[in-house]
Amino acid sequence: MTLPALDARLEAVLRLIRADIHADIGSDHAHLPVALLRRGHIRRGVIVELNPGPLAHARRNVALAGLCGQLEVRHGNGLDPLAPGEVPSVSMTGMGALTMRGILERGAARQVRPDAVTVQPNDDPRSLRDWALGAGYHLRAERLASGHWTYPVLRFERAEGPDPAYEGLPRDAARRYGPLLLREGDALLRRQVHADVTRLTPLAAPGRPAALELATAQAALTWLEAQPSLDAGVER
Structure with missing residues (x-):
């Protein structure tokens, strides 16, 4: 069976994953773990789904792909179906950053702390960066992928x-x-930073939250514009 091609955001996630055993949490259709296995990025995978519809969808696609021996679909919430030390690499895509952070924190409380975590939140990833800074993880790679909006990976x-x-x-x-x-x-x-500065400038009255966000965007813009190697070929 040939599954649909990955969209840009899942393709960006796939490129950052290489592991012997990998778990995809909230996989839904299982397209990502199937592609990871077929392209040789992983040797074996675990797919975790909580809701009955996506769980059945994942099991069906894994079976149709003929990969039941290498991709195991488990029912459960977040990292709960994983034993401590069982899976060194996990991914989560298409959720809110705070939801992902909660999953990782609850897993850590059970001593489920993967060596590598790859995430694609649907909103501001700041809370995930803060989680990593406090949980003993370093940021090794990040990408932006185009889609309905710009997705961080x-x-x-x-x-x-x-x-x-x-x-x-x-x-x-x-x-x-x-x-x-x-x-x-x-x-x-x-482009995102320029857009944020434009959007926030008329909203940033003193004391409003937008003023702090504008200051952050302006600091990013100032830093970017100070880098001489970034000027060529970039639209302003």
Whole structure:
């Protein structure tokens, strides 16, 4: 069976994952783990689904793909179906960042702390970056993918000490927009920062939350515009 091609956001997630055993949490249609296995990014996978409809959908697609021996579909909430140390790599896509953070924190309370976590939240990923900073994970890669809106994709890995990704950057801007994306001068990020400055400027009366957000966007813009290697070929 040939499943539909991955969209840009799931393709971006796939490119950041390489593991012997990997779990996709809230997989829905199971397209991502099937593609991971078929392209050789993983050797074996676990698919976790809570709701009956997506659970049946995932089981059906895994069976139709002929991968039941390599992809196991489990019913459960978040990381609950995983034993401590069982799966070194997990992914979550298409959820809110706070939902993902809650899943990771509840897993850690059960000693389920994967070595690598790849996430694609549907909103501001700042809470996930903050979680990683406090939970002993470093940001190893991040991407932006185009779709209905711009989707952030991040990969964290367990590591000791302060995360070097944030060194030398304006902290709030790095937490909001991504330290690695700021360093790379990603074109999608530049457009996002410019759009945020334009949107927030008329809203940022003193004392309003928009004033703090505008200051963060302006700090990101100032940092980006100070990087001489980012000027060529970027639309302003």
